[in-house]
Amino acid sequence: MAQAPQPEPLFTTERYFALVDEGVLQPDDRVELLEGVVVAMPPQGIVHSALVAVVAKQLWKLVGERAVLRSQSPLVVGARSVPEPDVALLPGTDADYFKRYPDSALLVVEVANSSLPQDRLTKAAIYASAGIPEYWIVNVRDRALEILREPDRRLRLYANRRTAAPDEVVTLAALPDVHVPVASILPPEETDESED
Secondary structure (H helix, E strand, C coil), X not given: CCCCCCCCCCCCHHHHHHHXXXXXXXXXXXXXXXXXXXXXXXXXXXXXXXXXXXXXXXXXXXXXXXXXXXXXXXXXXXXXXXXXXXXXXXXXXXXXXXXXXXXXXXXXXXXXXXXXXXXXXXXXXXXHHCCXXXXXXXXXXXXXXXXXXXXXXXXXXXXXXXXXXXXXXXXXXXXXXXXXXXXXHCCCCCCCCCCC
16 A cells, blocks of 8 residues: 655754755755745746835835845744745844844835735735734735735734725834835836736
8 A cells, every 4th residue: 555645844944044054055045934845936027126126225215224124035933934025124223133033023025926825825924923013015916015914923814904005105013104105116007017
């Protein structure tokens, strides 16, 4: 009688980082650890690359030194997840992160087109379970900003989800005096949405 295939082992964050030390993963490999699984990130398209830069620039302009801005860098959020959000605003100062990876954020942002289902489901659950107070999805396909707030760590979901239209101005949950015009972080209307 044939045995059922054994499931692949889930990786811990420690084991994931050890894969780099052992040379199994290279530091510039485009992968992230999501719920114990090493997931390859697709190559960045033109629109995705441009929007990540636009979002980072806009947030930096509005927030300045009041938070640390990171782009596509590891965020250790639990025993089995190390996502690399497109943009993250971190508490503290740059000096806080010279000896450790960040394990929390004030805001994480993912730019999504083909990755939209994963960003809405898997990453939303990961960020909510880590207690990250606010998660934005820049939805390229619908040219809208999806805002997720009020994380329920136990249920692994955000209680408050809404979509902001391009003509809105939104505030940050952690920095309510920061006002972000939604149109300033969305692609132009004539963008080729096939690019992610």
